[in-house]
Amino acid sequence: MEDKLTADEQIGLKQVLASCRHLKATAGHVTSFAEMLTERLGKQLNSWMSAVSADDLPHLRRFVRGLETDHAAVLNGLTLPYSSGAVEGHVNRIKMPKRQMYGRAGFDLLRKRILLSD
Numbered sequence: 495m496e497d498k499l500t501a502d503e504q505i506g507l508k509q510v511l512a513s514c515r516h517l518k519a520t521a522g523h524v525t526s527f528a529e530m531l532t533e534r535l536g537k538q539l540n541s542w543m544s545a546v547s548a549d550d551l552p553h554l555r556r557f558v559r560g561l562e563t564d565h566a567a568v569l570n571g572l573t574l575p576y577s578s579g580a581v582e583g584h585v586n587r588i589k590m591p592k593r594q595m596y597g598r599a600g601f602d603l604l605r606k607r608i609l610l611s612d
Contacts, residue, residue, distance in 0.1 A: 534573060534574075536572030539569055587611065591611070
């Protein structure tokens with residue numbers, strides 16, 4: 495993230511992070527989690543969760559508790575190469591005309607619009 499900032503922005507960021515240890519720790523944890531997401535490093539999830547739990551950061555601890563509720567799915571999402579992106583794209587493509595037509599027309603017109611949209 496820092497490589498996309500200008501020199502002045504990098505200096506400002508360093509000053510802000512140096513002024514608050516909680517903010518610096520939060521930024522570090524968020525950056526590590528973003529790296530796990532983008533590079534599919536699920537094997538680091540448990541150590542990341544332990545590190546967050548050890549710090550005094552209530553909001554991130556709450557996030558970790560949420561991850562723990564469905565740990566297997568989160569671990570698979572951070573590890574496996576499979577994606578539901580194509581399905582989500584189709585769902586979004588169908589929902590857009592549905593939202594546009596809400597309260598104006600019935601199912602038959604919606605069906606025609608979706609079938610003829612490709």
